[in-house]
Amino acid sequence: MSNPIALIGRTATYLLLVLAAFISVFPFFWMMIGATNTSADIIKGRALPGGALWANMVNFFTSVDMPRILFNSFFIAGFGTAMTLLVSSLAGYGFEMFRSRFREKIFGSLLLMLSIPFAALMVPLFIMMANLKMINTYQAIILPTVASIFIVFYFRQATKAFPHELRDAARIDGLKEWQIFLYVYMPVMRSTYAAATIIVFMANWNNYLWPLIVLQTNEMKTLTLVVAGLTSAYTPDFGVVMVGAIFATLPTLIIFFLLQRRFVEGMLGAVK
Amino acid sequence: MGVGVAQSGLARKEQVSGWLFVMPALVLLGVFMIYPILWSLWMSFQVGRGMAFSFGGFANIMRLTQDPVFLRALTNTLTFLAIQVPIMLVLALLFASALNDSKLWGRSWFRTAIFLPCVTSLVAYSVVFRSMFAQDGIMNQMLMGLSIIDAPIPWLADPFWAKVVIISAITWRWTGYNMIFYLAAMQNIDRSIYEAAKIDGVPAWARFWYITIPMLKPVILFTTVISTIGTLQLFDEVNLITQGGPSDSTLTLSLYIYNLSFRFMPSFGYAATVSYVIVVLVGILTFIQFLAARDRRA
Amino acid sequence: MTSFSAGLKRSLAIALAGVSMFSVTAASAGEITVWAWDPNFNGATMNKAAEIYSAANPDVTVTVVDFAKADLETKLQAQLASGTTDGLPDIVLIEDYGAQKYLQSFPGAFEPLSGAVDLSGFAPYKVELATLNGQGYSLPFDSGVTGMFYRSDILADAGYTAADLEGITWSRLIEIGTDVKEKTGQILMPIDPNDAGIFRIMMQSAGSWYFDADGNPTIADNPVFKAALKTYQDLIASGITKPVAGWTEYTGSFTSGDTLATVTGVWMVGTIKANPDQSGQWGIAPIPALDGVEGATNASNLGGSSWYVMSSAPNKAEAIDFLKTVWGEDADFYQEILVNQGALGSLMVAREGEAYSASDEFFGGAPVWQNFSTWLGQIPSVNYGIFTNEADAAVVAQIPALTSGGNIDEIAAAVDAQVRQQIQ
Numbered sequence: 001m002s003n004p005i006a007l008i009g010r011t012a013t014y015l016l017l018v019l020a021a022f023i024s025v026f027p028f029f030w031m032m033i034g035a036t037n038t039s040a041d042i043i044k045g046r047a048l049p050g051g052a053l054w055a056n057m058v059n060f061f062t063s064v065d066m067p068r069i070l071f072n073s074f075f076i077a078g079f080g081t082a083m084t085l086l087v088s089s090l091a092g093y094g095f096e097m098f099r100s101r102f103r104e105k106i107f108g109s110l111l112l113m114l115s116i117p118f119a120a121l122m123v124p125l126f127i128m129m130a131n132l133k134m135i136n137t138y139q140a141i142i143l144p145t146v147a148s149i150f151i152v153f154y155f156r157q158a159t160k161a162f163p164h165e166l167r168d169a170a171r172i173d174g175l176k177e178w179q180i181f182l183y184v185y186m187p188v189m190r191s192t193y194a195a196a197t198i199i200v201f202m203a204n205w206n207n208y209l210w211p212l213i214v215l216q217t218n219e220m221k222t223l224t225l226v227v228a229g230l231t232s233a234y235t236p237d238f239g240v241v242m243v244g245a246i247f248a249t250l251p252t253l254i255i256f257f258l259l260q261r262r263f264v265e266g267m268l269g270a271v272k
Numbered sequence: 273m274g275v276g277v278a279q280s281g282l283a284r285k286e287q288v289s290g291w292l293f294v295m296p297a298l299v300l301l302g303v304f305m306i307y308p309i310l311w312s313l314w315m316s317f318q319v320g321r322g323m324a325f326s327f328g329g330f331a332n333i334m335r336l337t338q339d340p341v342f343l344r345a346l347t348n349t350l351t352f353l354a355i356q357v358p359i360m361l362v363l364a365l366l367f368a369s370a371l372n373d374s375k376l377w378g379r380s381w382f383r384t385a386i387f388l389p390c391v392t393s394l395v396a397y398s399v400v401f402r403s404m405f406a407q408d409g410i411m412n413q414m415l416m417g418l419s420i421i422d423a424p425i426p427w428l429a430d431p432f433w434a435k436v437v438i439i440s441a442i443t444w445r446w447t448g449y450n451m452i453f454y455l456a457a458m459q460n461i462d463r464s465i466y467e468a469a470k471i472d473g474v475p476a477w478a479r480f481w482y483i484t485i486p487m488l489k490p491v492i493l494f495t496t497v498i499s500t501i502g503t504l505q506l507f508d509e510v511n512l513i514t515q516g517g518p519s520d521s522t523l524t525l526s527l528y529i530y531n532l533s534f535r536f537m538p539s540f541g542y543a544a545t546v547s548y549v550i551v552v553l554v555g556i557l558t559f560i561q562f563l564a565a566r567d568r569r570a
Numbered sequence: 571m572t573s574f575s576a577g578l579k580r581s582l583a584i585a586l587a588g589v590s591m592f593s594v595t596a597a598s599a600g601e602i603t604v605w606a607w608d609p610n611f612n613g614a615t616m617n618k619a620a621e622i623y624s625a626a627n628p629d630v631t632v633t634v635v636d637f638a639k640a641d642l643e644t645k646l647q648a649q650l651a652s653g654t655t656d657g658l659p660d661i662v663l664i665e666d667y668g669a670q671k672y673l674q675s676f677p678g679a680f681e682p683l684s685g686a687v688d689l690s691g692f693a694p695y696k697v698e699l700a701t702l703n704g705q706g707y708s709l710p711f712d713s714g715v716t717g718m719f720y721r722s723d724i725l726a727d728a729g730y731t732a733a734d735l736e737g738i739t740w741s742r743l744i745e746i747g748t749d750v751k752e753k754t755g756q757i758l759m760p761i762d763p764n765d766a767g768i769f770r771i772m773m774q775s776a777g778s779w780y781f782d783a784d785g786n787p788t789i790a791d792n793p794v795f796k797a798a799l800k801t802y803q804d805l806i807a808s809g810i811t812k813p814v815a816g817w818t819e820y821t822g823s824f825t826s827g828d829t830l831a832t833v834t835g836v837w838m839v840g841t842i843k844a845n846p847d848q849s850g851q852w853g854i855a856p857i858p859a860l861d862g863v864e865g866a867t868n869a870s871n872l873g874g875s876s877w878y879v880m881s882s883a884p885n886k887a888e889a890i891d892f893l894k895t896v897w898g899e900d901a902d903f904y905q906e907i908l909v910n911q912g913a914l915g916s917l918m919v920a921r922e923g924e925a926y927s928a929s930d931e932f933f934g935g936a937p938v939w940q941n942f943s944t945w946l947g948q949i950p951s952v953n954y955g956i957f958t959n960e961a962d963a964a965v966v967a968q969i970p971a972l973t974s975g976g977n978i979d980e981i982a983a984a985v986d987a988q989v990r991q992q993i994q
Contacts, residue, residue: 009476013370020367021385024448027400028388030410034403043822045408087296094293098286103294110301115554116309117505119529120547123540124308124315126648135649135657147300150498177289198391206394208508209530213648216657218635228395228512232638236818238403245396256391260384263452319994321675340988341967406819428815429763431970517764518815520967534644536959536992537671538651 031249034242042238056239063240064226065219066247072138073222074251076211077204080142084200085193087146092155093181097167107156110149118209126213136216145204151196158192159185194262202252223248316548318541325541332545342546344520345528348435349504352524353557356439357499361492363447368454369480383455387448398512401441402428431521434514438522441509446502450495457491458484493565500557504550525550602632602889603659604877605646607639611840612663612711612875615907619896622903626895630888635659643668650676655882660889663711665875667770669700671956672878673707680707681879686890687898693916695951700876707878709893710916714835714874715946716771719842721830722853722934728753732936735855737868740772740801743858747810750830758810758830760823763969766962767872771833772798775870776863777950780961780989787993789961790986797863799978806973833857835872836942839912842932849932856945869948874916914942921946957993964988 034042035057037050060066095107125144134140162185170180186193208224215221221229227244230236256263319328336342370376371383389397404410405427412424427433461484469479485492507526510516516523516531525546532543602620606612613634620632637645642663649658650672664672673680683689684706689697692710700708718735725735728750735746747758761768773779778794781787789795805811812829814820821841823829825848832838842852856868877897879889896903897917904920907913920926926939964985972981 013373013376016366017370017376017382017386020363020447021382023444024386024389027392027397027404027444030404031396031400034400040826042403043406043408043818044826045406045410045413047410047413087300091294091297094290098290098293100287100290103290106294106298112555113301113305113309115501115504115551115558116305117507117526117529117547117550119505119507119526119533120312120544120550121305121308122530123533123543123648123651124311125304127653128304128307130649130653130656133656143300144304147297147304149301152297177293181293202391208394208512212641213645216635216645224393224395227393227399229636229638229641231395231399231512232640238818241399245393245399248393249391249396252391252393253388256388335991335994339991340984341963341992344967402816407814426813426815428819429813434815514815515764517966519763519969520963521970531963533651534647535640536963537675537956538647539994540651 028249031242031245035239035246037239037242039236039238039240042242052239053243056237056243059237060240060243060247063230064244068219069221069223069226072220073205073224076138076141076207076222077201077251079138080145080204081197081201083142083146084148084151084204085196088148088151089155089186089189089193089196090181091147091152092157093159093185095152096156096159096162097164110152114149114153122209122213125210129214135214136220138220140214141207141211142204144210145207148200148203151200154196154199155189155192158189162188191262194259198252198256198259198263201255205248205252312544312547315541315544318544319539320541321537321539328541332542335542336545336549341520341523341528345523345525345546346549348520348522349506349524351435352439352442352506353500353503356442357496357503359439360443360447360499361450361495363443364450364495365454365485365488365492367447367451368458369484371451371455372458383452386451389445389447390449392445394508395512397441397445398509401437402513405437428514429518431519434518434522438509438514441513442503442506445509446499450499453491453495454488457488461487489565493561496561497558500561501554504554504557600629600631600885600888602630602661602885602892604632604634604661604663605637605642605659606634606663607637607642609634609636611837611911611913614911615711615913618907618910619892619900619903622900623892623896630892632892639665646672650679655880658880658882660880660883660885661893662878662880663875664708664878665873666696666699666714666871667873667954667958669708669876670702670954671958673700673702674956679881681881681883681886681890682707683709683879683890683893687894691898691917691919693918693946693949695871695949696874696876696916698951699954700878708876709878709897710876711897712837712874712913713916713942713946713949714837714872715914715942715949716775716833716835716857716870716872717942717945718831718833718855718857719824719838720853720855721824721827721851723851724754724756724830725750725853732853732855732934735853737856738858739861739866740858741804741861744804744808744810748808751810756830757812757828759805759812759832760814760820760829761805761811762814762816762820763973764815764966765820766965768802768833769795769798769965770958770962771857771870771872772801772860774950774952775857775868776860776866777952778865779952779954781953781955781957783953785955785957787961787986787989789989790983792982794860794863794865796978796982797860799972799981801860802969803972803975803978807975835874836914837873837912839938843912850934852933854933854936854938854941856941865950867948867950869945869950871949908939914939914946916946957989960992961985961989964992 033047033049036053037046038052041050095103129135129140166184166188167180170184175183206224207222208228211222211225215225223244227241227248230241230244316332317328318325319331320326367386371379373379407424407426411427415421416424425433427437465483466479469483505526506524507530510522510524510527511530514522516527529543529546532539532546604616606616613636616632616634623632624630646662682705687709689706693713696708696710696713697706700706700710720735722732730746730750750756750758773794776794778788778792780789780795812823814823824832825842825845857870859866859868877893879886879893883889901917901920901923904915904917905923905925907915908925921943926943927937928939929935930938967988968981968985971984
């Protein structure tokens with residue numbers, strides 16, 4: 001490995017990766033630097049850390065009822081993620097393990113439905129929620145997202161790697177289908193669940209447009225909505241906005257770091 | 273389904289189980305997706321403002337052809353698609369192949385770093401990008417500091433540069449995501465194929481082009497389809513970073529639908545029609561992509 | 571009742587109790603909910619009004635729910651469109667440009683106030699824009715009467731005093747700006763190429779609008795509109811403007827001294843005064859008038875909003891009484907919000923109050939509020955119609971063409987075509 005061409009190749013590779021990593025991580029640094037500066041400084045484009053972190057945090061916590069807002073976001077994202085994983089993995093498993101021509105057709109049409117933009121569903125969904133008196137509730141946010149076609153598809157792909165022998169053996173042992181799913185399938189597919197958790201949690205946490213229309217009162221809002229609201233205020237305090245942005249990003253970051261290894265395994269499994 | 277001996281008790285139980293497993297998802301989808309889609313389809317034939325509908329036949333489709341704003345939104349959306357998706361996927365491939373080397377130092381750090389943008393909060397990164405690309409923002413400062421430009425670029429106030437900002441933002445956000453898919457797929461490729469090729473004297477670039485890429489075809493197809501669908505539905509970034517501007521230069525079809533429903537005098541029927549344009553586009557493009565993938569198989 | 575059904579009832583009760591945790595508690599009697607944007611301006615004034623009212627009526631509380639302006643408009647429109655009244659507030663703030671849109675799109679959604687409140691005491695143009703079929707629906711709030719805010723110190727360096735800026739036209743302003751740029755090297759005004767506000771200011775200053783009283787577009791053949799287009803083109807060509815993207819960049823531009831002036835509504839005072847170290851360095855002049863146009867004046871309006879009561883309001887009577895007592899009659903209240911928030915109310919009798927005649931050191935000792943009040947009375951009245959957003963979007967779409975020196979008639983025709991297409 002010591003010939004010059006290989007060396008140049010190596011160096012080029014490192015350079016590329018370092019550049020990519022730098023570009024990827026830089027906005028995070030920017031966010032953190034922003035949180036330490038005053039709004040006026042941020043507008044002027046100040047690139048160095050300042051001393052306003054404490055003041056910004058105080059302002060943030062006084063203008064935002066964090067405990068309640070965090071609860072809203074976590075409840076919606078957490079409960080929604082759990083429900084989505086359950087329902088979608090059940091469906092993905094079902095489609096893959098119990099084939100039938102009719103269900104294949106249904107699956108095919110599900111894939112087509114992936115192309116529907118949410119902007120088109122907004123108004124009818126809203127009218128539906130209004131008629132069911134579910135406006136300004138957690139259910140209204142969670143329910144439409146529980147059956148996620150993408151996750152069903154993802155679990156189905158991943159299930160292709162699930163060995164049928166395990167299921168057959170379990171059947172011989174007398175386990176019922178739902179028990180096989182619960183006690184054999186779920187533990188084996190841990191990585192897939194981990195990867196799906198990250199994806200779904202992120203999507204629910206970051207959900208913006210739908211909660212905007214549905215959640216009416218201050219005490220029901222999610223952190224994403226609150227931070228977006230801070231940005232479009234008349235005279236936004238950007239220091240506070242950056243603090244909010246950090247808090248809005250932290251949970252997904254933490255979940256990612258916790259589940260990282262399983263996540264990569266999960267992707268590996270699905271891609272086979 | 274076949275009748276006869278094959279339809280034993282086990283097969284029937286399998287059928288029932290199959291349905292039971294998929295039922296919760298299908299019911300939920302039926303209520304929260306199919307009903308709204310059908311309502312939308314019905315709406316697309318209605319004309320009228322606000323809640324005062326009346327049947328308009330194909331009036332909305334005619335309106336599409338004469339609507340300058342729709343054409344702008346369509347052009348923008350397709351432009352984003354044509355430029356952003358290939359750039360992102362090529363970058364993802366490049367990074368994945370760079371990271372595929374098990375002897376590379378700091379490999380998992382690089383992988384984590386490049387994937388990190390995917391876990392950012394949408395609102396957070398929109399705000400950050402807006403402030404980075406402001407007139408006095410850090411981007412201009414860096415570019416001027418490196419003497420690449422001598423006057424600050426009005427990123428968000430210029431129709432061309434605003435598109436650049438959006439493309440950069442989306443690419444920044446989703447390259448890592450696709451990279452992980454490619455990386456995982458690459459690690460499934462048998463090393464011995466590469467060894468054999470190396471022994472035969474095949475150069476690195478040829479190994480990449482003639483071995484890696486073909487073996488990755490299913491994954492590449494998958495990511496292309498997903499990215500296409502995502503970009504055709506682009507809304508969040510253009511809404512939060514540029515609000516579709518300046519002068520509708522970053523207006524996408526989804527944002528136009530949103531405007532038609534909630535910002536302008538509501539034209540729900542016409543909005544529904546525009547949304548079906550997206551559906552049709554996705555259908556066509558996905559079909560083409562599947563076709564292209566199939567043809568090249570020996 | 572068997573133990574089974576008793577048990578069922580109990581579990582049902584528990585389940586319902588659990589479910590109710592998920593929904594917000596319904597507004598109780600005596601609680602007025604208000605939707606508004608900008609907690610430092612609109613919200614603050616409403617809270618002040620709430621204080622005054624609650625002191626006299628202790629069983630009534632007023633809660634202000636804060637939204638970003640665009641978000642509020644979206645949400646209001648979504649809810650009204652779906653025909654659901656659950657979760658709507660008692661009082662909502664609506665910007666004047668959108669007043670007719672809401673009133674006409676959603677008939678019956680808003681409660682007429684002309685019976686309960688004496689609207690004759692308010693500036694006529696404010697009352698008219700929220701009147702439909704002879705009924706007034708708004709409690710007029712702040713006026714967006716426009717002025718030209720400028721850095722008097724820097725303009726003085728270039729040899730210009732306040733008198734030089736009185737009663738001028740846009741072409742004169744361009745001359746001044748060019749001269750200032752030569753002498754001080756500074757650019758006069760920031761312009762956001764995504765914002766059609768300046769066109770609206772120009773049109774209303776000459777008594778014209780995108781639409782006529784019947785709602786027909788008056789764009790392609792409108793001399794005022796074309797004059798506005800031409801003026802914009804000249805402004806950009808003269809090099810005395812600088813492009814900014816978005817609200818923050820725009821306000822940051824003149825508050826940081828990057829640019830020297832801006833033509834905008836009186837509500838900008840709060841933003842400008844948020845920089846106390848610039849006290850005494852600012853002046854306010856009447857806005858320039860359009861050149862060569864009949865009926866051109868130096869007065870116009872940008873923005874401004876009013877309070878509306880929803881017909882579905884759970885506490886409608888209290889809401890109306892609240893608006894009537896404080897907002898409709900209390901002149902002292904208006905003095906307070908003028909001083910504290912820079913809110914120029916539309917109640918004409920308030921204009922005679924102390925705060926309104928006070929001079930403001932920040933603006934070089936000029937009787938700022940008195941000036942604005944005077945201009946308020948001069949604003950030509952126009953009917954905003956219901957398609958302002960669409961017309962704005964059409965104008966903005968042509969700005970790149972305008973900026974690069976396109977033909978005015980062609981551009982006006984293009985705007986007209988888009989507007990006609992959008993308003994079907």
